[in-house]
Amino acid sequence: EAGVAQSPRYKIIEKRQSVAFWCNPISGHATLYWYQQILGQGPKLLIQFQNNGVVDDSQLPKDRFSAERLKGVDSTLKIQPAKLEDSAVYLCASSLGIDFTYEQYFGPGTRLTVT
Amino acid sequence: GENVEQHPSTLSVQEGDSAVIKCTYSDSASNYFPWYKQELGKRPQLIIDIRSNVGEKKDQRIAVTLNKTAKHFSLHITETQPEDSAVYFCAASNTGNQFYFGTGTSLTVIP
Numbered sequence: 001e002a003g004v005a006q007s008p009r010y011k012i013i014e015k016r017q018s019v020a021f022w023c024n025p026i027s028g029h030a031t032l033y034w035y036q037q038i039l040g041q042g043p044k045l046l047i048q049f050q051n052n053g054v055v056d057d058s059q060l061p062k063d064r065f066s067a068e069r070l071k072g073v074d075s076t077l078k079i080q081p082a083k084l085e086d087s088a089v090y091l092c093a094s095s096l097g098i099d100f101t102y103e104q105y106f107g108p109g110t111r112l113t114v115t
Numbered sequence: 116g117e118n119v120e121q122h123p124s125t126l127s128v129q130e131g132d133s134a135v136i137k138c139t140y141s142d143s144a145s146n147y148f149p150w151y152k153q154e155l156g157k158r159p160q161l162i163i164d165i166r167s168n169v170g171e172k173k174d175q176r177i178a179v180t181l182n183k184t185a186k187h188f189s190l191h192i193t194e195t196q197p198e199d200s201a202v203y204f205c206a207a208s209n210t211g212n213q214f215y216f217g218t219g220t221s222l223t224v225i226p
Contacts, residue, residue, distance in 0.1 A: 031212055042121075042204050042216035043159065056213055058116075091158065098212040101147035101166070106158040 002026065004107035006092050012113045018080040021110045025073070025094030031055075033104070034067055034077050035091040043091055049075065050098050082114045117142040119207050121217030128195050129225050136220045138205035139187045145207040145215075148181060148188045153202045153219075162203075163190070195224045 005024040013019050025032050030051050035043035046065065048055040051072040060067070064083070069075040079086055089109040096102040118141040128134050138148075146167040151159035165172045165179045165188065172179050176195075181188040192199055205217040 033214070040219070042206075042218050043214075044216070045214065048213060055211065095212055098210075101208050101210065101212055103149070103161060103164065104208075104212070104214060105161070106151075108158050 004092055004094055004105055006090075006107040006110055008110055009108060010111050010113075012115065013082055015084055015114050016081040018078065019082055019112065020079075021077045021090050021092075021112075023075045023077070023092030023107060025075075025092070026105055028096070029094035029105075030072070030097045031095045031102075032069055032075050033093040033095075034075070035093065037089045037091055037109070039088070046077070055098065079112075082112075084114050087112055087114045117145060117207055117209070117213075117215040119205060119215045119217045121205050121220060123220060124218065125221045125223075127223045127225060130197060131194055134190075134192045134195055134199070134222055134224075136190045136203055136205070136222075137187060138189070138207075138217050139185075140207040140215075141186065142207070142209060143183075143186065144209045146210065147208040148179070149206050149208070149214075150179060150190050151204045151206065153204065155201075159204060192222075195222075197224050197226050200224045 032049045034046045037043045046060045047057040049069045067077045091109045092107040095104045121138045149164035152162045153159045178191040202219045208214045
C-alpha cells in the first residue's frame, strides 16, 4: 500500500513570503493531520480533519496559517506571511477514522527554512 | 488538553544492554499509546503500541508496559544494537484520534 505523500520535501523562503505544502493521505484514510516539528521537539498538532471537516485546529496560528481539505482527500497547508520561528518540519499524517483509535501513519515531511 | 511528559531526553547505552524510556500522561480518557522511532531526517515510524485494556505488549526485543492507575507507560528495548540509535517519541491518544506527543528521547547505542 502506498504511504502518505508530501511535497515539496524542502523549501527555503524569506520572512514575510508565502508558502504552501501539499499532502496526499493513504487511500481510504478519513482522518488527516498536519503537525509542526521544530528541531529537537516532538510533533505538535496544528490541525486535524475528518473527511473535509475540521476536528481540531486549536493550536493553528490562524492569523498566518490556513489549511483545507476540500474534497476530503488531499490537503494543503499555507503560511502567509512566514516568520523566522516557522522554520520546522511540517509532517502530514493519516489514519482510518476517529470512531476508534486507529494507527497513525506519517509522511516524509516538508522541511521549511525561513531566512 | 492532554500533557505527555517523556524522560530521559538523552540516553546512552552499551550495545547489548537494555534501554528504558518512560512517559506520563494527564488525561484519564487517553486509551491508546503508540511509540515512534525517528531516524535523523526521516519520518516517525510506529514501532509498537498499547491500548488501555492491556498492561503489557511485547514484539521481539521491544516491549511496552502501561500503568493506567499511575498514568504512565514505558518502552523497553533489550539487547540493544547500534541500529536502535534514533529519537523515540511516545504519544497518547483518546477517542477522536487526537494525538499528543512527548518531547522525545535521543538514544545512542555505543558499539
